[in-house]
Amino acid sequence: LLYIIPFLGYMQIKVLLILKLPKIMKNVILIIILAYSINFSFAQTEKNQEDYFREKVNLELLKNYSECQPFLTKNGISEYNGKTEMWSICKLENGNRIFRIESYKNETFFQEIYFERKGKLRYAKETENYNPKNGFAEMSWNCEFFLENEKLITNISLGHGKTEDENWKPESIIEMYKKRISELKKMKN
Numbered sequence: 001l002l003y004i005i006p007f008l009g010y011m012q013i014k015v016l017l018i019l020k021l022p023k024i025m026k027n028v029i030l031i032i033i034l035a036y037s038i039n040f041s042f043a044q045t046e047k048n049q050e051d052y053f054r055e056k057v058n059l060e061l062l063k064n065y066s067e068c069q070p071f072l073t074k075n076g077i078s079e080y081n082g083k084t085e086m087w088s089i090c091k092l093e094n095g096n097r098i099f100r101i102e103s104y105k106n107e108t109f110f111q112e113i114y115f116e117r118k119g120k121l122r123y124a125k126e127t128e129n130y131n132p133k134n135g136f137a138e139m140s141w142n143c144e145f146f147l148e149n150e151k152l153i154t155n156i157s158l159g160h161g162k163t164e165d166e167n168w169k170p171e172s173i174i175e176m177y178k179k180r181i182s183e184l185k186k187m188k189n
Contacts, residue, residue, distance in 0.1 A: 050154045053148075053153055053154060054144075054154060054156065057122060057123050057146045058123075060115075060117065061098075061115045061123050064092055064094075064096050064098060064115065064117075065090075065098055065115075067092055067093075067094075068092065068098060072090050072091060072092060072093075073089065073090045074087075074088075074089045074091075075087065075089075076089070076187050078183060078187060081103075082105075083104075083105040085101050085102065085103040086102045087099060087101050087184070087187070088100045088101075088102075089184075095118060095119070096115070096116060096117050096118070097114075098113070098114070098115050098116075099114050099184070100112070100113050100114075104131070107131060107132050107133065108129065108130055108131065109127075109128070109129045109131045110127065110128055111125075111126075111127040112124070112125070112126050112127075112176070112180065113125040114180065120149065120150050121147050121150060121174065121177050122146075122147055123144070123145065123146060123147065124144070124145040124147070124173050124176075124177060125143070125144045125145070126142065126173065126176075127140070127141070128140075128142070128161055128162075129141070139159070139160065140158070140159045141158070141159035141161025141162070141163075142157065142158055142159060143155055143156070143157035143161070143162070143163055143170070143173075144156050144157075145170065145173045147174075150174065152170055152171050152173070155170045155173075
């Protein structure tokens, strides 16, 4: 009986209760059904909260990104990390900022995107694509990071890359971001 309870619908449960079962048996069945329902709903709620948070941050990013105009965007080049990196920075009138850093080395295309809301990191995305010269990307990896008050809330990745390494820590994006801010401050305006 315990194995079939999660698969029972409302009408099937009602029929079960109408059957001539002792009252204590009906109560036990109801308690088991209630316990399964609560556990299932909590599991769904946590996942739904993460999905909702990611959706909310993505919408903020898209809204701000759509407001980036060419006259609000500055482009720069750096060579701080042993490779030439192209920077594109959009500072919006609302004080938010989006910046993108791209480079290519050893047949790998790298991209980092950072979105700041009110001066605090809200979203980051790191991408690494194996991309041979004179060809198209053959293997892709990216990871999106969603933050609240400079604390990583959730992340989601796609493809084969850093996230498969058991020593990788998603929170490392915060240090990476701080390093990038330091490099940005060194660049000439």
